[in-house]
Amino acid sequence: MPDVIATHNLTKRFGRITAVNGLDLRVPTGARFGLLGPNGSGKTTLVRMLLGLVHPTSGSVELFGHPMPRRAATVLPRVGALVENPAAWSHLSGRSNLRLLDSAGSGGRRRDRRARIAEALDRVGLGGVDERPVRSYSLGMRQRLGIAAALLRDPDLLLLDEPTNGLDPRGIGEMRELLLRLNADGTTIVLSSHLLSEVEALCTRVGLMDAGRLVLTEDLDELRAPTGRVLVRTPDAAAVLGMLDGRVVGRDGDVLLVRTDDAGGLNARLVASGIRVTELSPQRRSLEQVVLELTGASADRVEVRGDPAGRRSGRRVAGTGRADPQPGPGPGPGPGPTVTDGETVRGLRPMPAPEPNLGTEHSEPRHRAEPRADRRAGRRAAQ
């Protein structure tokens, strides 16, 4: 299938700062693509370059096979965009805003303008909006209005930067349904966000940016494939440790992390040995883990220069990012598995990591190997 978006070696420098660095991004037609990355990793600059707002220092952008920004006049009518945050002429009503915005650009059919505006407002749940000026809108209403503006011309490609900003959980759910429906009708959706749960719930494919580079592009299913470990919850943890010594790579109270590809076989063996198993599931990595592994500190965190111990060195895993994040088997009944393991045990859902137990850092070698600053920064990005 042809690519809706294709960039080749795309680079943008602002003075001495390289915002986007040698980016090769492909988004196939019909995809739901999630663009992830910490703050300051170049997501917004990339989106702006795709739209022709920012001119690349080098490299090229193609939308629908046409070079941008040269062919902006033919390409952009097929694109709906929400860049950074919604904007409006605040002294006009939402409807007037859409009317003026629609008539500003070429190609808008004048005859069905009123109908299209009504439909776009309806779709985002603002169908009954009155003539109040946008100034008096809530953040969520502005966000909905921004999405309505993006939908105004039935775009083939939706580029949405943080589309759920300011929406309450119900609103987020509505938007997700709307986007899924549009996608089913053939609209390609590119969602840039640092809300991992949003991307996880909506996207089929993710691209992960860090420090201006695309460090990963992968289908979400691939990313979340089983890791080759199994979580076992059992009141007889000590017995399991004795039985599977060497294959237990982590322990948190009565939850054990066992290295095996065969969860069923493990279960049968445990039960056969008379061990009570209350819970057993193959471990899957959450998107959050992948992101934290592959990205450095977010750019809105400013460290003291010359900080010893190379805090920013960041443990980066090359390739697809599926390499084992915690090399070395955990010795028997240690003080507990690493923070990320604990998270997976509890919810299998991304959530803010608990405060790392600083007291154990010195006694537990595995903790010390992990750069503390990195972990904290990642947690910030996840919030």
Next chain:
Amino acid sequence: MIVVELRLLVRRRRVWLCWALLCALPALVAVLLAATDIVPAPGQGGAFLSAVVSNGQLFPAAALALVLPVFLPITVAIVAGDTVAGEASAGMLRYLLVRPVGRLRLLVAKLVSVAAFVLLAVLFVTLTSYVVGVAAFGFGADAAVGGAGGVTSLSGVVLTPAELAQRTAFTVGYLALCMLALGAIGLFFSTLTDSPLAAALGVLALVVTSAVLLPLDAAEAVRFYLPTTHWLAWIDLFRDPILWTAVREGAAVQAGYVLVAFGAAWANFATKDITS
């Protein structure tokens, strides 16, 4: 896009406020003059003010002379400085450009809306001050020669109301051009920054600089090209016969300013990274 711009213009409260204030100042002067009957001696005070009391029809000219040095440039600076920078700071610039609106089209539309603003501003001042002038000072039926409503020109010859209307129309056109030149400079400044205030202040700084250099002999070499040099050339339109030289020169310089400033705005804006 031009229609959109014009609609945006007339739906801004600030624009109407500017127009209202521009019209209010001459009205205030007229009321004071009519109430007190204390008139500046000929040759003193604002241009035409001394002649106004004898014939209200001359008041538009006096009103324009009143608002020209400070008020009019300030309003033009505010509106022109707001053109691109205002959209940028409101965040609408990026949405307009991805609509898509071509960057040149956007600039042209902005310039047209500034032109509409200055033309309407000058027109409104002229019309309201005509009404106010006639109401306060009458038609000047006692003018010596030329019948009722005749106005004595600066050269002493009496102008008929028709002639006067024609000359006032010329004045409106000329002043609108002068202010458009300022507006084009404002448009250029507006593409340089995301702050409408900075752009407006830049325009005012330019006006003040020009006004400071104007009387300076050391600035003789550049005097002809200063933006404010020709602002008062329209007074020649009220001589008989009209002295066209200064007006023509002024119009040429101001048109040059429009072209150069718009070209600079285009050169800057065409490849600018929109990061607002």
